[in-house]
Amino acid sequence: MYKKVPAAYLQNKVTGEIGNAAGIFYPTNTAEVVACIKDAASKQQKIITVGGYTGLTGATFAKQEEFLLCLKxxxxxxxxxxxxxxxxxxxxxxxxxxQDYLAPTPYFYAPDPGSKAATIGGTAATNAGGMRALKYGVTRDNIRGMEVVLADGSIVFVGGLNNKDSSGYDLKDLFIGSEGTLGVITQLQLKLRVKPATSRSLLIGFNNLTDLAPVVYQILASTITPAALEFFEKSGLKYAADFLKIPMPTMTGTAFLLLTVDGSNAECLNQIESLKKLLEEADITTFKIFTTQEANLIWQLRGAIVSGVEASSQQEPLDIVVPINQITDTIVYMKKLTETLGLDGVFFGHAGDGNIHACIMRQNLADTLWQEQLATFLNQLYEKIAAIGGLPSAEHGIGLLKKKYFMKNLPSEKLGLMRQLKTALDPNAILNPNKIFD
Amino acid sequence: MYKKVPAAYLQNKVTGEIGNAAGIFYPTNTAEVVACIKDAASKQQKIITVGGYTGLTGATFAKQEEFLLCLKxxxxxxxxxxxxxxxxxxxxxxxxxxQDYLAPTPYFYAPDPGSKAATIGGTAATNAGGMRALKYGVTRDNIRGMEVVLADGSIVFVGGLNNKDSSGYDLKDLFIGSEGTLGVITQLQLKLRVKPATSRSLLIGFNNLTDLAPVVYQILASTITPAALEFFEKSGLKYAADFLKIPMPTMTGTAFLLLTVDGSNAECLNQIESLKKLLEEADITTFKIFTTQEANLIWQLRGAIVSGVEASSQQEPLDIVVPINQITDTIVYMKKLTETLGLDGVFFGHAGDGNIHACIMRQNLADTLWQEQLATFLNQLYEKIAAIGGLPSAEHGIGLLKKKYFMKNLPSEKLGLMRQLKTALDPNAILNPNKIFD
Structure with a gap:
């Protein structure tokens, strides 16, 4: 049962830190998960549930001789x-x-986080998002029911196939996004949808980042329902183009909104017409409706920004979210702060969700200075975000890396409530201890 | 502070039973709610939060000298x-x-439960649904954030204006649907949407109830997104017509699906065309696309079924929900069971949600026989529903009236988990005690 832990599972992917674990177990069914948890509970052995090991916050990083329960x-x-x-x-x-299983069927599972090597259980534990969340919701909105093994080894089935539920407390949503600290998700019922017949993408260029937000509000307050509404800058896309060895497409502007609508051909045309009208009324002429080929290229570039950055420098990946009316102010604030601190940054994200991803880049900074400047940046940023009603994570989770900032800026009543729930469900703190909060 | 309790607040609306309460307080702001709860906590006085008193499950019924905290x-x-x-x-x-406030604006709040006298806090506490839930979700899906006063008088703000959240446990959804047993909701941030330009309704008639389900599956598995997908029978609609003193419209069939699509004019026409195609391929010719006037009439009738039944007989209102593929089998089962027990029933509901409302009618039965037969019916029904993965409530809540059946058919691990949460958040059980579960 206790196997040697693969080296990759002992390293914190973001910081490079090497941890330690008491062992690893690969159950092949729920009964084995139950047995493992009961065994661990009897020995007061701490457990970390692991999936594809694709998380970005160190949520599955073992550093206190925890035992890894790997569901892959x-x-x-x-x-x-x-x-x-x-x-x-x-x-x-x-x-x-x-995705492969559903490819030949008329159905799709909507959430589409970056890493396809992520396990579905892991995406439920972090409430992962992705490009299509604006129209189809995040992981939470696409899980009907789950089998969960609790800290005492009992099995509970939460949610289910009923489309509505006013029968007692909402247990399902308590486990989703709890990062393995309240129970081990072993089985899931996923909501499928019918694949849209087609999609169309459109790029809107701006010379000033601050001109972007009003257009986002107008689109969200219209009858247009974008499947995706992304923003990025030309400078960020350049990292992707260099990485993919693709020439940069011709684009008017320095900051961009990339929008996709999907549905029947008629619906797409209709939505594109509404968009054109909205943009004309806002006196914006710098937009381009893509052919399928052009759309594929720009989406490929958008998807490769992080890889491009990583190929160029060590980086801190951010996942903040702010109320939609704070989005450009927040990006402007972040840019000024990086400049002040002599840091380099690439800013992009899910504009329609108010979800700003940014890569804060080390470039050639010496290690100590990088650590110092980054800490100053993060301290100030997360304090600012909290002050305007934002959060440190939209779709990656808190894990270990954001815990300090999360706890510092969380109202004490809310932290108290989360601790009460943790104590109620896992009184001996055996499940992923000291993650999210201490 | 302690005022005389209005007689209406002491009566269980469904059973007619008269309860008793220690007093009533009408706070005008959150600080007064906090003061009231702290005062009650210090005296171990039990509290029931009350709103419009429109609930259908006795969730706000006081029978043990509880103190009423009325937020109206x-x-x-x-x-x-x-x-x-x-x-x-x-x-x-x-x-x-x-609704009145938003009428002159371009926006609407999507949830539309039957009683417009319900308070928004009450609809959050029961996770109320309504006709438009199929497209726009239930109350849970339309609340961004809430201010909640906890059992110790502390104030916590859960959720918020961020469109995505992977920052700690989902506290908001724990309070929604908790029927006042975990905290007192004092303020809410509601999600608004842009009003659709228009809507179209279509009625599909069936001679056999069992022919209805396959059409529901086909619609849900198509690209058509109905705002409403209701079912009812001619016999049920007759109660509404008699009550409203309106002649019954001409209809082909005995069981019906009433479907509404909304959006731009082009979108509606598009969806209606897709529907016509779907129905033609299924060899169904007994459908009718309504004019606005005809649609208004049929929706008025649909909305008056319960009032029509109530004008005719004492009744037990049901709110069960089953996986969508069990919907007609469940209705057929319920019909047979009522017949076997010599009871009368009217069956209708939100077909697209698998949510079956039924009025089990007393008619001329003597009180003892009515009580006996109804108890037998409910016992068998809720056991059957649980066996096929359904639930006793989709949108009304459990309250007092469904508690017995809810507890009996709930897996013990799930009941245990709910009790752990209640104890964690309200250790002295002062908030709406003995509702949902004991």
């Missing part, structure tokens, strides 16, 4: 139910495997 | 924010007041 061998796709539009899977199934 | 004077509409599309209101604002 629980990879059975159990059932496709066409009547309730539900796909039942084990927690270790990867997003890639789900 | 907290009726301030605080702010309309057009950038984040958010309406901030106090918990005592009624749905009617919200």
């Amino acid at each position: 061998e629980m990879q059975q796709i159990i059932k496709l139910d066409k009547q309730t539009l539900t796909l039942t899977v084990e927690a270790g199934v990867t997003l890639q495997a789900i | 004077e907290m009726q301030q509409i605080i702010k309309l924010d057009k950038q984040t599309l958010t309406l901030t209101v106090e918990a005592g604002v009624t749905l009617q007041a919200i």
Whole structure:
């Protein structure tokens, strides 16, 4: 049962730090998860549930001799139910495997986080988002039910195939996003949707970043329902183009909104017409409706920004979210702060969600200075974000790396409430201890 | 502070039973709610939060000298924010007041439960649904954030204006649907949407109830996104027509699906065309696309079924929900069971949600026989529902009236988990004690 832990599982992917673990176990079914947890509980052994090890916050990093419970061998796709539009899977199934399984069917699972090697259980534990969250919601909105093993080894099924539920407390949503601290998700019922027939993408260019926000408000307050509404800057896209060895496309402006609508051909045309009208009324002429080929290229570039940055420098990946009316002010604030501190940054994100990803880059800074400047940046940023009602994470989670900032800026009543819930469900703190909060 | 309790607040609306309460207090702001709860906590006085008193499950019924905390004077509409599309209101604002306030604006608040006299706080506490839930979600999906006073009098703000959140446990969804047992909701941030330009309704008639389900699956698995997808029978609609003193419209069939699509004119026409195609391919010719006037009439009738039944007989209102692929089997089962027991029933509901409302009617039965037969019916029904993965409540809540059946059919691990949460948040059980579960 206790196997040697692969080296990759001992390293904090973001910081490079090497941890330690008491061992690793790969259950192949729920009964084995139960046995493992009961065994651990009897010995007061701490447990970290691990999936694809693709997380960005150190949520599965072991540094206190925790025992790793790795679900990646629980990879059975159990059932496709066409009547309730539900796909039942084990927690270790990867997003890639789900996409491959559904490819020949008329259905799709909407959440589309960056890493397709992530396990579905891991995306539920972090409430992962992705490009399509604006129209189709985040992971939380696309899970019907889950089997969860609790800290005492009992099995509970939360949620289910009913489309509505006013029958007692909402247990399902308590486990989603709890990063393995309240229970181990072993099986999931995923909500499927019918694939849209087609999609169209449109790029809007701006010379001033601050001109971008009013257009976002107008789009969100219109009858247009974008599947994606991304923003990025020409400077950020350049990292992706260099990385992919693709020439930069011709673009008017320095900051951009990339919008996709999907549906039937008629619906797409209709939405694009509404968009053109909205942009004309706002006196914006710097937009371009893409051909499918052009759209594929720009989305490929958008998807490669982080890889491009990582190929160029060590970086701190941010995942902040702010109320939508604070989005450009926040980006402007972040840019000024990086400049003041002599740091370099690339800013992009899910504009329609108010979710700003930024890569704060080390470039050639000496290690001590980088650590110091980065700490100053993060301290000031997270304090500012909290002051305007934002949060440190929209879709990556808090884990270990954002814990300090999360706890510092969280109202004490809210932290108290989270601690009460943790104590109620895991009184001996055996499940992923000291993650999210201490 | 302790005022005389109005007689209406002492009566269980469904059973007619008369309870008793220690007093009633009408706070006008959150500080007064805090003071009241702290005072009650210090005296171990139990508290029931009351709103419009429109609930259907006895959730606010006092029978053990509880103290009523009535929020109906907290009726301030605080702010309309057009950038984040958010309406901030106090918990005592009624749905009617919200609809009236938004009428001259381009925005609407999507949830539309039957009683417009319900307070918004009450609809959050029960996670109320309504006709438009299929497209726009239930109350849970339309609340961005809430101010909640906890059992110790501390104030916590859960959720907020961020469109995504992976920053700690989902506290907001724990309070929504908790029927006043975990905290007192005092203020809410509601998600607004842009009003659709128009809508079209279509009626599909069936001679056999069992032919209805496959059409529901096909619609849900298509690209059509109905705002409403209701079912009812001619016999049920007759109660409404008699009550409203309106002649019954000409209809082909005995069981019906009433479907509405909304959006731009082009979108509506598009969806209606897709529907016609779907129905033609399924060999269904008994459908009718309504004019606005005809649609208004049929919706008026649909909305008056319960009033029509109530004008005719004492009744037990049901709110069960089943996985969508169990919907017609469940209705057929319920019909057979009522017949076997010599009871009369009217069946209708939100077909697209799997949410079956039924009125089980007493008619001329003697009181003892009615009580006996009804108890037998409910016992068998709720056991059957649980066996097929359904729930006793989709949108009304459990309260007092469904508690027995809810507890009996709930897996013990799930009940245990709910009790742990209650104990963690309200250790002295002062908030709406013995509701949902004992």
